Amino acid sequence: MSLRGIRIPKKVLDAQYAVRGEVVNRAEKIAKELAENPSSKPFKRLVACNIGNPQSVGQSPITFHRQVLSLLTNPGLLEHQDLYPKDVMERGRKYLNAVNQFGAYTHSKGAPLLRKEVTKFLDRTDIGAPPADPEDIFMTDGASQGVRVALECIINDANDGILVPIPQYPLYSASIARLGGSMVGYHMDETATGWKLNLDTLQSALEEFEKNGKVCRGMVVINPGNPTGNVLDKTEIEQLVKFAEERGIAIMADEVYKENVYAAGKEFHSFRKIASACKATVPIFSFHSISKGFYGECGLRGGTMHMMNVPMDVQDQIYKLSSMTLCSNTLGQSMMASIVNPPVKGDESYELYAMERDAILTAMKRKAVIVYDALNAMEGVTCCPVEGAMYAFPAIDLPQRFVDECRAAGTSEPDNVYAIRLLEATGVIVVPGSGFKQKPGTWHFRTTILPEESLLTDCLQRMTVFQAEFLKKYSA
Amino acid sequence: MSLRGIRIPKKVLDAQYAVRGEVVNRAEKIAKELAENPSSKPFKRLVACNIGNPQSVGQSPITFHRQVLSLLTNPGLLEHQDLYPKDVMERGRKYLNAVNQFGAYTHSKGAPLLRKEVTKFLDRTDIGAPPADPEDIFMTDGASQGVRVALECIINDANDGILVPIPQYPLYSASIARLGGSMVGYHMDETATGWKLNLDTLQSALEEFEKNGKVCRGMVVINPGNPTGNVLDKTEIEQLVKFAEERGIAIMADEVYKENVYAAGKEFHSFRKIASACKATVPIFSFHSISKGFYGECGLRGGTMHMMNVPMDVQDQIYKLSSMTLCSNTLGQSMMASIVNPPVKGDESYELYAMERDAILTAMKRKAVIVYDALNAMEGVTCCPVEGAMYAFPAIDLPQRFVDECRAAGTSEPDNVYAIRLLEATGVIVVPGSGFKQKPGTWHFRTTILPEESLLTDCLQRMTVFQAEFLKKYSA
DSSP: OOSSSOOOOHHHHHOOOGGGSHHHHHHHHHHHHHHHOTTSSSSSSOEEOSSOOGGGGTOOOOHHHHHHHHHHHOGGGGGOTTSSOHHHHHHHHHHHHHHSOTTSOOOTTOOHHHHHHHHHHHHHHSTTSOOOOGGGEEEESSHHHHHHHHHHTTOOSTTEEEEEEESOOHHHHHHHHHTTOEEEEEEOEEETTEEEOOHHHHHHHHHHHHTTTOEEEEEEEESSOTTTOOOOOHHHHHHHHHHHHHHTOEEEEEOTTTTOBOSTTOOOOOHHHHHHHTTOOSOEEEEEESSSTTTOOGGGOOEEEEEESOOHHHHHHHHHHHHTTOOOOHHHHHHHHHHTSOOOTTSTTHHHHHHHHHHHHHHHHHHHHHHHHHHHHSTTEEOOOOOBTTEEOOEEOOOHHHHHHHHHHTOSOHHHHHHHHHHHHHOEEOEEGGGTOOOTTOOBEEEESOSOHHHHHHHHHHHHHHHHHHHHHHHO | OOSSSOOOOHHHHHOOOGGGSHHHHHHHHHHHHHHHOTTSSSSSSOEEOSSOOGGGGTOOOOHHHHHHHHHHHOGGGGGOTTSSOHHHHHHHHHHHHHHSOTTSOOOTTOOHHHHHHHHHHHHHHSTTSOOOOGGGEEEESSHHHHHHHHHHTTOOSTTEEEEEEESOOHHHHHHHHHTTOEEEEEEOEEETTEEEOOHHHHHHHHHHHHTTSOEEEEEEEESSOTTTOOOOOHHHHHHHHHHHHHHTOEEEEEOTTTTOBOSTTOOOOOHHHHHHHTTOOSOEEEEEESSSTTTOOGGGOOEEEEEESOOHHHHHHHHHHHHTTOOOOHHHHHHHHHHTSOOOTTSTTHHHHHHHHHHHHHHHHHHHHHHHHHHHHSTTEEOOOOOBTTEEOOEEOOOHHHHHHHHHHTOSOHHHHHHHHHHHHHOEEOEEGGGTOOOTTOOBEEEESOSOHHHHHHHHHHHHHHHHHHHHHHHO
16 A cells, blocks of 8 residues: 555645634534533534624525525426516526526536626626626636636646735635645735735735746735725725736636625725726636625525636636536526526515615624624724625734743644634634734734624624633733 | 736646537537528537436436425425425425525535435445445535545646546546646457456556556546446456555546446446455545436536545545535535435335336436447447446447548547537537547547437437448548
């Protein structure tokens, strides 16, 4: 066995994915202990604030979309004429006519009509951009699949750099590692009024990497920001587009939180829209998903990738790679199409739809403030406003004695140890900042704003007590 | 732009995936031409015999599984007590209780209860193997996702070889190319009684590759065979297991056609079962899928990977890589669980279920013979028995004049040109043998046995006419 056996590639070992890393593994063990002995911990249940997974913490799906989905899974339900509102039946019939059998593979890019549904949405929202073409759309199993296949067509080896904002969502660092490329981080500035783009930092990150003949070929942007919760201004987007355009760097625009904007005066602008206004010719890959927004259909795995200015030979390769898994799941495809074309005023389902949507978005907006306020009220914790997305990313001022203790113990990063202690004391699962990368010497964690309000308040109270005791212990 | 731009990696360019290659691209154009002018071709419609996609050519989904699925997509349907048979309602409730929200991400391996459903099936069918553990199961978006992630943990670079039977399903050649590894083909013998394993060929393929210090680390087996339609005997499986065991080569067992065995006296044996009987300790990855069998739920994208004897560090890496896409789609997961635990005698749905299952399997069995007979009746065509799976892979005796003509024109492989001519003349889409690899100097194509019977017969008649005219033209 030893001669051959399995030799795990370094690229695979190098990929880190903290959202489901050490803290989550510990949480799984705690869950088992709690199941065996419910009074074994100082809390009754775990609260998963480590992952943007709304339906796991109390959010209900939007009725209209799920009713449509049930017709697609069992078209026999169409015979029950009074089962659903008329617009649900119509939508079900429309998608069934278009796709024929949801049990059959579709075109590798996704079913043509469902892609067309996505272009209708893009044309409605990306005002001023050229009309979207269904041929430029790939339906994907969640946004991550699209990100992966686009990166695969860009990254040859460690000489190819991908600019990624720091802090970043670890899908990017992990995917780049897995493909053997180089992540080139550009730090966002953590200011009193929020996380801001710094063009000088971006420029010097690029220069530093390219000193030895290496080349940055792609630039990831995440707007609204994950984990930072910032919403890029129009000016920031223009600056990023011009930066990429001048240097011929392909943009990968992660815009899965486009419907999650809470802060007054803030508005979502897509890179595609701004780039069109700038007459940019640089390739732009734009990603959207059914997992976020106010629908939160994570489990169904649906997403889209739109390509603008992407050369045909690259498109052909992306098509070929996508063909190898034949197609993304058809129910995720139809959910994607449905979500971007919800009922409109006058439709029988509209009132219920609008009520469900508004209830979720209003609660998220409120919870964004609740989390922000509670975190900033904790001693040793400061947090930028949660302008959008689903996360707060507070800075924690870890006492030097604690940091020294972690270093001496030679265990994992201090913020990882902090997150594990927080978990053991409160049952709240957060992700340590080191999983997202952060400025050396700073420490953070990411928590979602998603739990149902009373549960969220309860979590924040327990975190407040923990933090006070933690500081007391280490400042004594 | 030229300085940076996108440089497509060689690994990506090298990956070939003929199932959706040049012939299919041509077919897409023809479909458009037919839509514009229905009388522009010598046929009225295209028939997709290029891909094992049963529901695209007339097969209906199994009622029980789809009814359950509709409850999972819209649990509100449970309130309509008389809507479905009792066992459908019970199954729906069971899966809803276990998964809670199908809109939430599950564990990265899949929802624990759904994995447990798969182990029940394995324990029922792999008699003599140790009880299956849900921890050893990954639920995947189709089998291809599992294959990919397992290969990624084995292949470092071109020095790592993966043994693959020739002819092979191009998922393997393409995935190995994409990961930068080396495919080491071992030819199956094409005999009058079917495609047979040849241990000497396997041994010399390994020796040839390992001459220069390279190492074979994995061995793919496809049983029932794709594209070859053979079903491995128990002895052949034992030989393969012993070969791998003696050399410490991990086995990747593609068993997605395990329920598609038609030939009298043939029986499916899983590698896991035989390896357990041999007390083998070599790692075995076993793949199953909801896309094949008699259910054919390709579009939903569901599959499983079972790991036996896989070292824990490798399992940990597979878990990490799977975590990066969070989980496979929950509806595919539940369909996988449902399909391997169908209604049993006494259940309210059993009769309908058994009728649907038997109708599909009986028709497949009949069509396997129809295709075999029709192909062998064509001059210049010989075809091994279709013992299982969904395909015939006939050898075509291409006239030397035709081969010379193709070579002189410098176009694609002669069997590719043949498949395109066949398409243009008959509307039948097949995949040229070169997409699967084949012995030099031999030519084949792969066709499915799936179209509804009268359509299939019509296709075979048109193919017969085409082949006769083709031979006439080139033998003149």
